[in-house]
Amino acid sequence: RRASALLPRLPIVTAPPPAGLELLDAARPSTRDLLAFERDGHCAMRGLLSPAEAALVLAELRAEHARRTDEMAAKLRADHGERFQKREVPFEQLFNLWTCSAAARAVVGSERLARTAATLLGCERVRLYQDTLLVKRRGHGATHWHSDLHMAPLDTNAFVTCWLALTPVPRQSEGGSSLVFASGSHRDCAHLFWAAEPTAPVAPGRYSLRSHAPHAPGDATWHHGWILHAAPPNGADADRWSFAVTFFADGARTLSVQQRERMDDEDSPSYRGWLAELEPGAPAVHERLPLVPRAAPRPSAARAKRPTRDAGAPRANRPADGALAHVERRAEARRRSAGRE
Ligand SMILES: O=C(O)CCC(=O)C(=O)O
Numbered sequence: 001r002r003a004s005a006l007l008p009r010l011p012i013v014t015a016p017p018p019a020g021l022e023l024l025d026a027a028r029p030s031t032r033d034l035l036a037f038e039r040d041g042h043c044a045m046r047g048l049l050s051p052a053e054a055a056l057v058l059a060e061l062r063a064e065h066a067r068r069t070d071e072m073a074a075k076l077r078a079d080h081g082e083r084f085q086k087r088e089v090p091f092e093q094l095f096n097l098w099t100c101s102a103a104a105r106a107v108v109g110s111e112r113l114a115r116t117a118a119t120l121l122g123c124e125r126v127r128l129y130q131d132t133l134l135v136k137r138r139g140h141g142a143t144h145w146h147s148d149l150h151m152a153p154l155d156t157n158a159f160v161t162c163w164l165a166l167t168p169v170p171r172q173s174e175g176g177s178s179l180v181f182a183s184g185s186h187r188d189c190a191h192l193f194w195a196a197e198p199t200a201p202v203a204p205g206r207y208s209l210r211s212h213a214p215h216a217p218g219d220a221t222w223h224h225g226w227i228l229h230a231a232p233p234n235g236a237d238a239d240r241w242s243f244a245v246t247f248f249a250d251g252a253r254t255l256s257v258q259q260r261e262r263m264d265d266e267d268s269p270s271y272r273g274w275l276a277e278l279e280p281g282a283p284a285v286h287e288r289l290p291l292v293p294r295a296a297p298r299p300s301a302a303r304a305k306r307p308t309r310d311a312g313a314p315r316a317n318r319p320a321d322g323a324l325a326h327v328e329r330r331a332e333a334r335r336r337s338a339g340r341e
């Protein structure tokens, strides 16, 4: 269903964040974001990365992608045969670039993303589950309906993905291929419990289908691990580059061997390395599932004094600093527009 590519297991990079990608502040989801995430299973955060930050990430990931073109093509051909030539696949995909790219590592371990993930999940601390570079070329096919937790070997509900647009994504009516969410499906226990095929194409009328397009580079959507989502074929006149980063609340256990028989193993290239090194059912604790945000020296004494029990809580009273001014402005605009409704 989803194209995937195997990333060879390399030593994890330890380089500090490249200049311009420090991403030191959490994005502080508004009450409206928190409520939308809880009720609908998804929310949008425009400008989570500034245009300059998004451009830096895109340049680094393009370089990483170029280094792995042959490897990825071989995997796509193996999975999809001739359909690969005809661009009938959903996308080209690389997993866990954070292990080899300092830029990817800067993003996945950042306060900006990881602290926001903890806030959305309502937990103290998150671990990184995976990152994914998704290149949906012009003419690539649909991303079919699925829910991410069906493809993850973790026994948890606290699992969230930040999907970052790195290139502009037009509205669907203009051929754009943003994610489409079946609102509320993440807490549709009746569907999960009764449906013979819980990830089969969504029954008409059961959910309201929602996209947050158009997106500018740096815009993000966040979606819950159980939510059903898909994306239409890329009918726009440019390739769509996006970077998806997934977190889970620290404390989850891995699935037992019996439970794993019921999961979809399509994403196994992402997790089989660390999973093989843990006992089935053991806590999901591994160097490839690091606690994030990464420990970083605080740039000022004021930050150093921030009590740790506040970790994960929205910090509505923190002043904006220069690097984050655009996030502040957009958060303020969101709060104002929420107040008008
Ligand atoms: O980008 C896409 O088309 C699919 C991404 C996705 O399913 C995800 O990030 O969970």
Ligand SMILES: [Fe+2]
Residues within 6 Å of the ligand: 146, 147, 148, 229
């Ligand atoms: Fe997904």
